[in-house]
Amino acid sequence: MVWSRDEMCARAAKELKDGYYVNLGIGMPTLVANHIPKDANVILQSENGMLGMGPFPIEGEEDPDLINAGKQTITALPMTSYFSSADSFGMIRGGHIDLSILGAMQVAQNGDLANWMIPGKMIKGMGGAMDLVAGVKKVVILMEHVAKDGSAKLVSNCTLPLTGAKVVDMVISEYGVFEIVDECVKVSELAPEISIEEVRDKSQAEILS
Amino acid sequence: MVWSRDEMCARAAKELKDGYYVNLGIGMPTLVANHIPKDANVILQSENGMLGMGPFPIEGEEDPDLINAGKQTITALPMTSYFSSADSFGMIRGGHIDLSILGAMQVAQNGDLANWMIPGKMIKGMGGAMDLVAGVKKVVILMEHVAKDGSAKLVSNCTLPLTGAKVVDMVISEYGVFEIVDECVKVSELAPEISIEEVRDKSQAEILS
Amino acid sequence: MNKIYSNSKEALEGVAFDGMVLMCGGFGLCGIPERMIDALKESKIKNITAISNNAGIDGEGLGLLLETKQISKMISSYVGENKIFAEQYLNGEIELEFNPQGTLAERIRAGGAGIPAFYTPTGAGTKIAEGKEARQFEGREYIMEKSLRADLSLIKAWKGDSEGNLIYKKTARNFNPLMATAGKITIAEVEHLVEPGKLDADQIHTSGIFVQRIIKGSHYNKRIENLTTRKAND
């Protein structure tokens, strides 16, 4: 039985250890924040210039000068600090962020990631994604295992333009958790009653047990 | 009659125009600050991380956390701001400082400057001098025209190791004011009763009238 | 040396021209110089190369200058959420250069700090690296990126003094302090204009040296792109 989106987020949250500085991408990765264990002090960075991101504001308390990288209104915490975009990406590029969780269009078995551009379609831009995958210590991809058109997303080689080359450390999908080690995809955990054959069937990459 | 040190400083101060951001080197250049016209708003930068340097403190009011690049105790002004060494040299290297006044061991007619090192002697270091001459819009040298051993300091080619290549715009000595234009030294002003022949006699560089 | 101008139109006089390179602060609609953008729209200056993380939205931010077709090229990291931009881009009316957000920020910071070029791991091995020098340092691949400067930087701060010292508020800081350093002319628009000495010298984010002109803005929209709230008892 595949994991629900909520279960996927909960599983991803397990990667967030006490004391980690973490950047969560836009979309499903943002929801991972809801599953951080209460006893873990996980500090969220937002690449538009904030460390120590709090929850969304209570209605009526939103501040237009306080947004996250998804342009959502958020709140501060006692330990919050603000900084410029140059300092923020110095933090990211300099390897100070422990972990980032991002979405993907394709992940290749060598760790290549494509998540910003489909040729021929209007491109919105890579935002901070290329910097995050280049600089953050551990990159975790949280994605549906298969694209809406049925094509595999876990592939032997990315056909879409890359966001980063050999940058992905782990993939979490509704089928399980997969680690990318030495340019191979290894099953680390499977969703309940999911077999490795099912995963192989839904993947184009070679999946090692 | 050659200028006194005080007159040299007063002449140098005339280069400081209203609204200029200025960095004054250690030693005689620091004294130029005493001659800034009261009606000119000249803002002094200190490369250890301060813009808007005030006068020396009144005895007993010195603050060890507030020093200039010469490690002298100083004071702040209402417009003062503090910043890091990286930001300070970004300001300098980025061409935001209008003028710097520095001392010299040798200045060549092409604008080469040597003011940090005598081979075979213990070297103290260049500090911020190389950055200042590379980044500041106008570099003015304030120096005795001739070295203590009688050798010329305004030379055709520097024999001492350079602080910067083709960086000097103007030299002020006790004999007058000299501009370096198109790799030539041109007399801009002479001290009272000083002739160009006297200057040529005290210089090894070619001096154009 | 008076840096204070009475309004955005006056502040723009003599420093904006057709074909200029413009930097415009803000992340999304957060921390954008609203009044200076209004003045630029009124000025009818055209053929602008705009360096800005985003392109605003329809009717707000740089979206206003897209409506009037004053921008001919954008250097940005993300331009989603803007129909006019998409239209003009697909029509070939506007040129677009994507930069990774951190590369964009660093190029601007380098421009202000006198660094002509630097190496970054960001984008190595991707389309972004095409046409750029690649180079290994300690076994890892990096690409060379060049600095950016602007003829005019328009930035937004929370408080400023008459010397041009600035303090930003929360995440409205973003690209503003870097762009302040990289403009040949920088115009700062502030919500509160105070006398020198009213800002704590240790807290100033942008030193006055980087600001040539300053105005007190007013009537801020501060539109929120993605209003997101939670219930009080969540």
Added chain:
Amino acid sequence: MNKIYSNSKEALEGVAFDGMVLMCGGFGLCGIPERMIDALKESKIKNITAISNNAGIDGEGLGLLLETKQISKMISSYVGENKIFAEQYLNGEIELEFNPQGTLAERIRAGGAGIPAFYTPTGAGTKIAEGKEARQFEGREYIMEKSLRADLSLIKAWKGDSEGNLIYKKTARNFNPLMATAGKITIAEVEHLVEPGKLDADQIHTSGIFVQRIIKGSHYNKRIENLTTRKAND
């Protein structure tokens, strides 16, 4: 994740080793981590490569580690005013690499920001350029400089909170914020240690992410190198 250590000796435990690369904040004796330098002296760690703008003076700052011959190499911009250093240098006991002050600052900033190398005009055409790549950009000559990182950065701040957020005071800021970013381990020594929330989030100079350990220092000497005053009626 407790970052607070009760004293400088404890803070140093497990992070200092023979042959390590050390960054030490301060300009002259202004803003130096006095208590951490004491602990380093006590630790008897030797063969240190010390990256610091200056070398202290006899009996103060890094001068203390020179007395005990714990430093084998210095990367600095200015080492005047230190007899012991001069002696050891002329004896060949200590290696010295001079960096222009701005190049030193930028190399450290680059180290913390993931930039492996950059180009600077500083020192082009001088001895400093020897052995370095030179390159023209838009007709001007620049040299390539590589980033610096440290095994351990010792820095000094005015106020800090238990999360490692720091605020510096006046010109005691200098190299401290950059070195905080470039240390694999950074130990901050502060005069005032407060609870999170006591520091204004807009005013924090160094975010806690850069600080792994923090101590409240005490008994500061804060020696003045060049006491310079004027008469009250000047």
